[in-house]
Amino acid sequence: DGGITQSPKYLFRKEGQNVTLSCEQNLNHDAMYWYRQDPGQGLRLIYYSQIVNDFQKGDIAEGYSVSREKKESFPLTVTSAQKNPTAFYLCASSIERELFFGEGSRLTVL
C-alpha cells in the first residue's frame, strides 16, 4: 500500500542527546514536510523540501536539521540545541493539492 511511514512511533531521549526521526514515502511525491504539534496547538512548520537535495526552513527551524538525499526519504534530526523538543512530530508529502500525513512520532525528553 502507498503511504507515509514514520518511525519510531514513540521515542524517549535524555537531555543533550540528538535524535533522528525517520520519514519514508512511496507515493512518488516531490514535496515533503515536517510539522511539530504541541498540546492544544495547531501544526507548526519546521522544514520542507520541494525537491531532492533542496529544503527550506519553516517557522520553527531552530534546533532542527533535515536532509533530502532521496525522493522517498526526509529524516528530521532534533538536536540538543532545541530547547523544548517534547512534542508530536508529523511528516507529510504532497504532489499537487492536499498534504498526506504519516501517523506521527511522539518524542519525550526525560
Add this chain to the structure above:
Amino acid sequence: AQKITQTQPGMFVQEKEAVTLDCTYDTSDQSYGLFWYKQPSSGEMIFLIYQGSYDEQNATEGRYSLNFQKARKSANLVISASQLGDSAMYFCAMREGYSGYALNFGKGTSLLVTP
C-alpha cells in the same frame, strides 16, 4: 501574524445535528487554497475538504461542506448529521501560492458529539 484563526477551542453537538466550525484567514495573495483536516485521538491527520480561491461554488464532500465567503475571508466547515465518530480535533489550513508550498494551520477546534 496568525494567518488562520479558529475562534472556537471546543464545541459540542448532539448526534444527527449539524455543526459549523469557524475559520477565518488572512492573505494578500489572489491564489490560495483552504483545507480542513480531522485529527482523531490516534493522532493521524485526515484530509476532509478543499476550496480554491477561484472556485465559485462551495466545496462539498459527503457530509462535509465548506461555507466559503471570500469577501469576509471566511471558510467555515459544516458537518451535517453528526456522528459519534466525528468527535475529534478539526484544523483549518491555508496554502498561499502554488502547490509546492506548505500549509499554515490554525490552532484547531475540538468537537465532541454526544448521543
